[in-house]
Amino acid sequence: MAKTSELLIGKWDTLHENGVFDVKRQYITRHEPKATMPSRLMRYNDGAEEIQRLIKKCETDNEGFRAYGSRWSMSNIAHQADNMHQNNLMYLDLEIEEGDMHPDSEYEHENIFFFECGSTIKQISQKLNEYGKSLKTTGASNGQTVAGCISTGVHGSAFDTGAVQDYVVGLNIITGPNASDNVYLERHTKPSLNDAFAHGINARVIRNDELFNAALVGLGSFGFIHGVAIEAEDLFLLDRYVRRIDKNLALSLSKTLDFTNSEFKIDSEVDENGRPSRPYHYKVFINPYVDENQYVIEAMYKKKYTLAYPDPFTKIEKSIYKDLIYLLIKFSEKFPKSIPWFIKSLQKSILPEITKDEEKITATLYETFFDAGYKGPAFACSMGVAIEDSERALNALVKMTKAHPIPGIFAMRYVNRTEATLGFTKFHKTCVIEIDGIQWEKSKKIPSLEEYSRFMIEAMQSENIPFTVHWGKSMDYAFPDLANHMYGNNVDRWTKCRSWLLSEKMANIFSNDFLATLGLDTYKNVPNDFIESLDKNGQPVHLIA
Template sequence: MPLVQLGDEGRWTNYHGTGTCEAATRFALRSGDAPRGRDEIAIAAKAVQDWLAAAALANRRVRPLGAGWSPSNVNIASQCWLLHTRRFNRCFRINAADVRAGVDANGLMLVEAGALVDEVSDKLEAQGRSLWTSGAGNGQTFAGAAATGTHGSMIASGGIQDHIRAVQIVTPAGVHWIEPAAGLMSDSFIAATGSTPLRDDDVIAAAQLPVGALGVVTALVVGSVPKFLVRPIQNLRKVDRAALGWLAAGDFRRFSAAYALDQDPDFVQMIVNPYKPFKRPAMLRFLYREPWRDDYPRATPGQLGAGYDALSLLGRLLDDYPWARGALLQFAMKQGYASGPDVDAPPVYGSWGEGLDTHRPLADLFNASVTIDRADLAHAFELICEVYARHGGSTVVTVRFMARAEGLLAPARFPANAVIDFDGPRSRRTADAYARVVERLDAEGIAFTRHWAKSCQLEAGRVAADYGEDYRRWRSARDRLIPDPAHRALFASDVLDGLGLTC
């Protein structure tokens, strides 16, 4: 049996300890041993459809869960049935006979919905392929990371959901194989998965980032690029105010030449103490992409990883001693982030997958972000620092850059994006500081969106305003995929209803 119940009704808490489902009945979807991926997911999809029918008869809502990673409550629902997909995690090669004429099968892989980002990356790298972007962590399931719009940070790339080329989604009314109107997989392959093809550009754009509201994702077709190397440079440097203008204008080469290497970077990250940001050193991180070779001097995981866990060690201090925020923040940055290598160190390299971090749980850490048009960066940054100087707050401010992402509800929706993260101790003081930032950006007329999986303080009216026509298209695609309101309600929760996604 690919789908089994895990004990009696009880309490479930997410990975980071930030949300709890009460009176939840847990089930697990598990991989089998079918030699072909299409046969495996056909069996699983039928089991999921039967499970949905049983949930409806029991008058229980459902919530699919991957790694339970989201720090927000977007994956939380009580008095419901939870479906854990983590052990449904096989990956399969795709052959030329499986795709439509003109499609290159070499860059594609069939992925079961519970496969972690790390597992997908490892499988691709074993085939000489690579993801081209991802978030900082590798502990999410690939489907879960895409479902909430986990942003990458490669300057010329969008989010992790951009890799998705096709999706198998199970609803009470059927098993759907969703892909672009131009088509991807052969009709015979789709039939073997037990699915009905739905080739529609809007529906695939909705399914790339479904926020858990479009049914149960059981499989994905993931795209890739040839494997490549990245060289990391990391240092603590005081950043000149004028340099923000260079970043806002997209002059990353000039910024890199001033603070790292005189060449075009592929990744730029700036972690700033918002108290006296131009007088205290910022933590700067650059990645430079190079062609693959086997004989490279290998970087350590600490040199390649993003190092976002440092503040979780000092978070409580930052909240308990607000008078020392500036100094303690700087100490945290120096202790946690300044591991190099800098420009004078011997060059070291790693694959993209080698740079993915596994985080410890973030129960004591507050996570929030805004994504803005990169052109607004200098003005927005000044406003954010003014809020902290006037009202307090115990978070660092992290700035990264990316292109417009795919998916109708992708937060990175501007032509060029600056993603600004706020990480610090989980407390009322920290949450209030973020709320004041949001209020100030609104008051100044700076457009922004928020990360679905972080503390986002969103409601349906604001979602509709932020996403406009794309929100209307997403809801229209949802209604085509799940036309029966009773079936849509099966995937509802207080959180998703509040966002206007399931009502």
């Protein structure tokens, strides 16, 4: 039987020390050892029963319950004051046989994989590599759990691909303590796995696009995500380049992503007519305090996998232009430790020179976005805007930051539109403008992080720029009517789907302060037939009680 440790920890914090938060107890569930329960399916189902036991205890005690993974989020989205469940030891994967595929599935069987909630991006990538497969995209590093990634909308800058949640094809969610509270959920228009597979994990089946898209970025509040079915692809290589290019060219590309007709060209990355190739990934680094004529950009080009490429880690380990916080930390090393002095230094310094090791690196996705280079105290704020608004939004944020300086620098990344109801990469092409940096104390000349993030929202509103915010990053989530301003009618759709899936008692158990602050904990009385399980043509299969 799976066993759970109960720790009365009192305090809890994020990986980047964005708390500290009060909490009564922490749960850590460990599966029965393989030696005494060889079947992975049996251990997976046994783990589900243990989670339901914990949920039942919370129901009896009238307390909340929340799962968390690697503590990567910098907001309080993962925090729950009563009971927090650490998922990191729940990292089983289940083999998907050809006979597990839904008869109407358009997915290739060899590309569908099923991972337990606590599996990290690194663990998943290593497993996929055994099959000659790769994830489609990841965030800037690989330490997050898959359930945590999709719950907050973790993304990279693969602008024709999407965010991590966009290659999820099925969700196994535990919504309560009863046998019927184990659900396998997927889109009815894109079924992946059949009913027999769902029944094998003791789950009832719901196929419905509306419910799936709402639960996909569920902010940890649609229940306990126990397992995730994903679509992988063939292993591929990325040729990565870091360059300084004209600022106006960098911003023009930001607004169009039209590389083929641009002046930006890397000689080895052209088509048969000598025109620039379209990269897989594009990122821009910006010091907001210095008016530079050139910006540092990172471009990656997707290539067919071959074994014949040099070991990339000797170069990757020396690379400065990796994730934004690592760049800022390396940049800060030559300056005084005093935050005010560091800000003054930023105001006089261009970003570091590009090293020879950065000129070109060939690696797989897994190797390119490897272990985080920095895991200490840090902050990060991210906003999403339509690419057409990217230059205007950046200018507004830079202007505000010069007026209210903090120890951070900007980057711009680009992501394809998500189908998730509250996915923050909601625009046709989303430009994610992020500022990462070192934590600081408020002073007369330096605003608090809460104040600064409020200024970010006000800067967007004053320019009438539609925006979203990254759920896992720092932000003033108490800003009036923030969720409705960003998502409009989608907030109502999302809360109705959550209310349909969960009983009112379970909705309260899976809520937290983060949800309440945003007004997303609202429970609505919706009829039983609000959601129906549908076939691929949208016809009801059966009404779900």
